Amino acid sequence: xxxxxxxxxxxxxxxxxxAQALQTQHAWLQQEYGLVVTIVSVAxxxxxxxxxxxxxxxxxxxxxxxxxxxxxxHPEVIHWTNILEGLQASWGDVLVEATGATLRxxxxxxxxxxxxxxxxxxxxxxxxxxxxxxxxxxxALARAHGVQLRMESxxxxxxxxxxxxxxxxxxxxxxxxxxxxxxxxxxxxxAMALGQSYAEALAQxxxxxxxxxxxTDDVEGDDAVAKTLILAAVAFDRTLAPSQVLQRGxxxxxxxxxxxxxxxxxxxxxxxxxxxxxLDGTEVSRATADxxxxxxxxxxxxxxIALPLTDPLARIDGLLNAIVIQTDTAAxxxxxxxxxxxxxxxxxxxADLIAIAKSS
Ligand SMILES: NC(=O)c1ccc[n+]([C@@H]2O[C@H](COP(=O)([O-])OP(=O)(O)OC[C@H]3O[C@@H](n4cnc5c(N)ncnc54)[C@H](OP(=O)(O)O)[C@@H]3O)[C@@H](O)[C@H]2O)c1
Numbered sequence: 001x002x003x004x005x006x007x008x009x010x011x012x013x014x015x016x017x018x019a020q021a022l023q024t025q026h027a028w029l030q031q032e033y034g035l036v037v038t039i040v041s042v043a044x045x046x047x048x049x050x051x052x053x054x055x056x057x058x059x060x061x062x063x064x065x066x067x068x069x070x071x072x073x074h075p076e077v078i079h080w081t082n083i084l085e086g087l088q089a090s091w092g093d094v095l096v097e098a099t100g101a102t103l104r105x106x107x108x109x110x111x112x113x114x115x116x117x118x119x120x121x122x123x124x125x126x127x128x129x130x131x132x133x134x135x136x137x138x139x140a141l142a143r144a145h146g147v148q149l150r151m152e153s154x155x156x157x158x159x160x161x162x163x164x165x166x167x168x169x170x171x172x173x174x175x176x177x178x179x180x181x182x183x184x185x186x187x188x189x190x191a192m193a194l195g196q197s198y199a200e201a202l203a204q205x206x207x208x209x210x211x212x213x214x215x216t217d218d219v220e221g222d223d224a225v226a227k228t229l230i231l232a233a234v235a236f237d238r239t240l241a242p243s244q245v246l247q248r249g250x251x252x253x254x255x256x257x258x259x260x261x262x263x264x265x266x267x268x269x270x271x272x273x274x275x276x277x278x279l280d281g282t283e284v285s286r287a288t289a290d291x292x293x294x295x296x297x298x299x300x301x302x303x304x305i306a307l308p309l310t311d312p313l314a315r316i317d318g319l320l321n322a323i324v325i326q327t328d329t330a331a332x333x334x335x336x337x338x339x340x341x342x343x344x345x346x347x348x349x350x351a352d353l354i355a356i357a358k359s360s
Contacts, residue, residue, distance in 0.1 A: 002360060003036040003037065003038055004037045004038070004093045004094050004356070004360065005038050005040045005091065005092045006037050006039045006040065006041075006092060006093070006094050006095075007040060007041040007042075007043075007092035007094070007096070007116070007121070008039055008041065008042045008096045008098070009042075009043045009049075009083065009087070009096065009097045009109075009112050010096075010097065010098035010100070010127075011043075011061065011065055011071065011098075012098070012100070013342050013345070014098040014126050014342070014345045014349060015042070016062060017342055017343070018350060019039060019042075019058050019062060020058070021350055022037050022039070022058065022350075023058040023062075029354075033354050034357070034358075035353070035354055035357045037353065038054075039061075040055060040056065040090065040091070041056070041086065041092060042056060043086065045099075046070065047071035047072055048079060048080050048082070048086065049079070049082075049083045049087060050074055050077040050078070050079050051078045051079075051086060052074070052076060052077045052078070056074060056077070057075075060074050060075070061074065078090070083108070083112070084111060084112065084115060087112060087116065087119075088115055088119065093121060094122045094123070094353065094356055095113070095116035095121050095122070095124070096123075096124045096125075096126075097109050097112050097113055097123060097124070097125040097126070097130075098125070098126045098127065098349065099112070099127060101127035101128075102129050103128060103129045103132060103133075103217070103222060103226050103242075105133075106129035106132070106134065107130075109125060109127040109129055110129070110130035110133070110134065113125060113130050113138055113149070114141065117138065117141045117142050117147060117149065118145060120145050120146070120147055121147060122147045122148045122356045123138075123142065123147070123148070123149045124150045124151070124152075124349050124352040124353055125149070125150075125154065126151070126153035126345050126348065126349055128154045128223075128226040128227065131149075131151045131233065132154075132227070132229040132230050132242075133229070133242075134239070135151075135229065135230055135234065136233040136238065136239040148355075150162075150352035150355060150356065151230065151234075152349070152351055152352050153345045153348030153349055153352075154227065155227045155230050156181065156227075156321045156338075156339045157321075157340050157341060157344035157345050157347075157348055158337075158338075158341075158343070158344035158346070158347035158348035158349075158351065159321065159335060159336075159337030159338060159339065159344065160335070160348075160351065161323055161335050162234050163351065164325070164333070164335055165231075165234055165325065166234060167355075169325065169327060169330070169333065171329075172327035172329045173329075174235045174325060174327050175275070175326050175328060176273070176274065176276065177231055177235060177272075177273065177274045177323060177324070177326070178271055178313060178323070178324050178326075179231075179272050179321065179322060179323035179324065180269055180270065180272075180313055180316055180320075180321055180322050180323075181223075181224045181227045181272045181321055182221075182223050182224045182227075182270065182321070182339065183210065183319035183339040183340050184205055184212075184218040185218055185219060185224070185250055185270045186269070186318065186319065187201075187205050187210055188202055188205055188219070188250065189253075189258075189267075189268060189269060189304075190317040191204055192253065192255060192258045192268075193258055193268070195255070195259075196255070197254075197255045198250070198251065198253055202219070219249050219250055220247075221247045221248065221249045221270070221302040221303075222247075224270065224272045225242055225245045225247050226242075228245055228272045229242065229245070232274055232298055232300060235325070236274065236276065240298065240300055244300060245300040245301065246300065246301040246302070246303060247301075247303070248304060250270055253304055261306040264306070265308060266306040266307060266308055266309070266314070267306070267314040267315070268304050268305070268306050268307075269304070269307050269313055269314060269316075270303070270304050270305075271301075271302070271303065271304075271305045271307070271313065272301070273299075273300070273301050274299070274300050275298070275299045276296050276297075276298055276299075277296060277297055277299050278296060278297075279295065279297060284296055312324060319338065319340070320336060320339070321337060321338065322334060322335065322337075323335050
């Protein structure tokens with residue numbers, strides 16, 4: 001395995017976690033996986049891009065970030081205020097894109113990812129926006145340039161869902177996916193199942209730091225829609241626009257509705273689902289299935305559903321996420337794990353890096 005020269009865009013929670021892990025676990029990563037990484041460039045909104053061909057010093061980078069100094073204070077670097085120009089002028093094997101790209105237009109991540117792929121760099125991204133909006137196009141661009149685009153952290157954070165689909169389940173045809181993809185929403189619904197109102201459960205989640213002060217993206221389902229679009233690209237090779245996903249949030253759910261479901265032996269869960277259907281709306285036959293988009297369509301929904309307790313998703317509570325993948329060979333495969341968190345997101349990026357290093 002050859003050493004990887006890494007360009008790191010975004011040096012916040014995820015970027016710093018990764019740099020720290022590469023520093024502290026250096027010997028183990030080399031011994032266990034043959035992974036040797038040199039961080040040659042780092043970029044942030046405030047600092048622009050810094051580059052040093054023989055490698056940046058990780059403790060210095062972490063110190064500058066912790067003391068809120070510009071990264072351009074790192075010794076002996078070339079510095080660009082325009083990050084895209086810096087990326088195109090410098091050289092690396094892998095781009096790790098961990099900026100806060102928005103779900104609305106996918107920038108800045110989308111431009112950085114495109115530029116890197118077109119330069120023949122592998123890309124690992126933890127930003128949902130670009131891969132939700134144009135994931136299939138970006139995957140095609142990566143293939144056209146003979147490189148990989150990986151995004152494990154974007155769905156269920158570091159819990160290995162996308163690698164399970166892409167590598168673990170390679171050779172199967174996926175027919176349907178159902179999942180609980182947002183821990184904040186699942187924790188609110190779990191608290192409501194114990195008797196709280198929506199407002200009480202949201203206030204508790206905010207007090208415990210699980211919900212944002214403005215929880216709209218979570219509780220209205222935008223975050224789950226983005227993850228559903230990523231799954232559509234990775235598992236079904238389809239591009240869906242956000243408007244093609246039926247989207248219902250949980251804000252109008254009442255305690256009474258949750259209690260009624262409970263009395264019927266059901267649990268209300270916020271379920272994201274993708275289902276391959278024939279054009280007439282019927283299930284695709286397992287034996288003759290053809291995923292060609294001219295013969296099938298992909299139904300996508302994010303909505304609260306009352307699930308019977310026999311449904312494995314009904315018993316997934318609190319911050320946990322879960323996904324059930326139905327294929328034509330294995331009846332169904334379920335993955336359960338945390339869906340957020342600094343460690344999980346960084347771990348997903350690290351696992352993607354190791355996968356790239358193994359195949360380089
Ligand atoms: N944290 C998690 O648990 C987690 C989990 C899964 C996925 N993610 C995703 O991973 C990405 C990074 O998350 P994070 O928590 O590390 O975010 P963060 O702590 O807010 O850090 C974002 C970094 O990106 C930089 N940045 C922002 N706009 C930029 C631009 N236009 N060009 C270059 N750099 C820019 C910021 O620069 P400054 O330092 O100058 O502000 C900062 O260094 C996000 O898309 C997030 O949704 C995070």
